[in-house]
Amino acid sequence: MEKIALIGFGASAIGFLKGFEEFKLNDRYVLDVYEKGEDIGRTGFGGLKYDGKLFISKGMGGDLEIPINVQKKVVEFYLVKSGLAKIDDKGNLIFSENIEKGASFENEELYKKFYHAGFEPIRSYFFHLGTDLLTETVQKIYEGYVRVKNINFHFGEEIVGVIPKGKEIVVVGKKEEKIYDKVIVAVGRRGHKLVNDMVKNHPELILSNDKVDLGVRYELPDHIVEDLNKEMYEFKIRLRSKTGYIVRTFCNNPSGKVTIERYDDFLTVNGHANSKQKTSNTNFAVLVTHSFTQPFNDPVGYGSYISKLSNILAGGDKVILQCYEDFKNSKRTKKLGRVEPTLDSSYYILGDLNLALPRRTIESIIDFLERLEGVIPGITYPDNLLYGAEVKFYTNKINNGFFENMKIIGDCSGWTRSITYATAHGYMLAKSMSEMN
Ligand SMILES: Cc1cc2nc3c(=O)[nH]c(=O)nc-3n(C[C@H](O)[C@H](O)[C@H](O)COP(=O)(O)OP(=O)(O)OC[C@H]3O[C@@H](n4cnc5c(N)ncnc54)[C@H](O)[C@@H]3O)c2cc1C
Structure with a gap:
């Protein structure tokens, strides 16, 4: 079985894990997840720690083309895990009474008011988890994946180097080095040092940074x-x-x-x-x-x-x-x-x-x-x-076509800026891997 290292356990990693399970990639790969936070309470950053507003929008959240149905799927996943929604017997999503949700600029009058004053109003749907619900939600997500066969979590493992060597990739941790067939870097903005070092060794990875x-x-x-x-x-x-x-x-x-x-x-x-x-x-x-x-x-x-x-x-x-x-x-x-x-x-x-x-x-x-x-x-x-x-x-925009067996996803790739887009980025990578022979 091929071995994959997933570095970081934030939104984009959660999306990848969701796809990994859904597309049964665990029949083909063994996945090691490395997270520098000492335990599940100390993982993630930003929107998975504070606020947790989930958007569905074509106009914001990142520069990737994420189909609306994938965005919806990702948002539903978090809502169900948080307990703010559930899926009924017929597969419908039922919201709890206390959910904060809404739509931006569905009201045409308001849209026009901003438009005529020279503004570009951005349409979106949103759901608010709130800072207080986030820790529980991430904990439940973790509990769901820790049981899945061939997914192994390693907390308190900061990765300091990812070195592609032909068909293999060396993952350098603070404690030890290991060799993998594929590596997915999902370290968010906080992991900029790791990505900067990788980019220094392979400037071809940068598409733009301005x-x-x-x-x-x-x-x-x-x-x-x-x-x-x-x-x-x-x-x-x-x-x-x-x-x-x-x-x-x-x-x-x-x-x-x-x-x-x-x-x-x-x-x-x-x-x-x-x-x-x-x-x-x-x-x-x-x-x-x-x-x-x-x-x-x-x-x-x-x-x-x-x-x-x-x-x-x-x-x-x-x-x-x-x-x-x-x-x-x-x-x-x-x-x-x-x-x-x-x-x-x-x-x-x-x-x-x-x-x-x-x-x-x-x-x-x-x-x-x-x-x-x-x-x-x-x-x-x-x-x-x-x-x-x-x-x-803005992080350097990464050219993910450069290495066949090493992908950089989420905010550290420069392509996403939100929970929804980062999660969808990870999910879509898992989907594309499931479509490969
Ligand atoms: C204060 C704040 C509030 C925000 N609020 C919202 C919001 O309400 N809605 C929204 O959509 N977006 C929000 N965002 C943005 C959102 O948090 C990010 O877009 C999203 O979390 C990015 O996901 P990611 O997987 O790329 O990175 P992250 O979610 O940041 O996850 C990266 C993970 O990698 C780990 N890591 C880092 N370096 C290493 C390493 N070297 N080795 C091992 N592990 C490592 C980190 O500990 C972390 O757990 C907010 C951001 C901030 C800063």
Whole structure:
């Protein structure tokens, strides 16, 4: 039997395991799953740890072509595991009463309102698991696969090297080295070091790397966006701003909380929402896409420096918080207004994001919010809050055709940015393997 190593146990690995079982690949292969987290409670990152919003959309989540029926299948899988839905005797999906779900821009009137103001509204369906349900859900998924024949889990095993050698691949762990017939790398964004090392040895793996999204987390009282939240929970829109840069909303959290995202040597902001413990504020990211051309080739470095700069200005291990009017007028915020921040006060300093973000980024954000005021009155109230910096790194886009026996899936491949797309990426790889002789 051929041996496969699957590195990482996050969303894309879950998708692969789902396909591995469904297409009975365990009759042909033995699969070793290596996860650096010490146990199941310490695996996964991002959406499988916080928030857990599941989208079905053609317009967001990644750059792969994922058929809608595959997206639906993946989302149903998580919903059933979480207990928020079940399949009845006739095979129908039945939702539980407390599920948070909705559709974006199904309401044509709303669609047109945004459209006429210059925005591109993105249609999607979504389901919200909530931070509190995620650990249980991932645990149940693991319990389902740990019983399957020829799937072996190895926790606390960080892989530090993947070296293709002809028909075999050497997988270098911190504890030992092993040889496999096939390797699937599914290490997410956190595993960027492993993928960067692989790319250094095989630059042919990179298709492109030229973007970073930079911006702020915006927070305001629920009542300003109440109607919108009720209508669609997550509103995703894009705008080509007056600077020529594309600005978009990302990760809307009604009654949610602003959080810190910790990298090795800097802090950025993010947001999430629990399914039960609610706040009275909504937060969402306003992100500006920066695309660079040669000779500059380090968008990750650019985003990291700006994040570090905002931490330095905030006195170290903190981010900057500013009121909208001060942001617009380039003045340091010294006193907050009516909006109470949901981020713990030990993580922020009142300051001026104009000292950290580039002018083009700031002008793009202001243009976006001012135009949005025409559609959502109150969005530019002077005491609404901005936290910064929020950064979304794009991983190198990987050429998965380069190695026959080594594939890179999920966010570390640069092709996905969401639970649904990452899971579907893994699932589709298993499907394509099942179709091979
Ligand atoms: C704060 C936050 C909130 C988010 N919220 C959402 C959301 O609500 N909805 C949504 O769709 N998306 C969300 N995302 C994005 C989503 O989490 C990712 O797109 C998705 O999890 C990517 O799946 P993946 O398999 O590529 O990586 P991951 O899910 O990150 O899994 C990678 C796994 O590999 C392991 N690993 C890493 N390096 C190694 C190594 N060297 N050796 C062994 N194991 C390793 C990690 O420990 C991890 O368990 C969010 C992201 C963040 C950061």
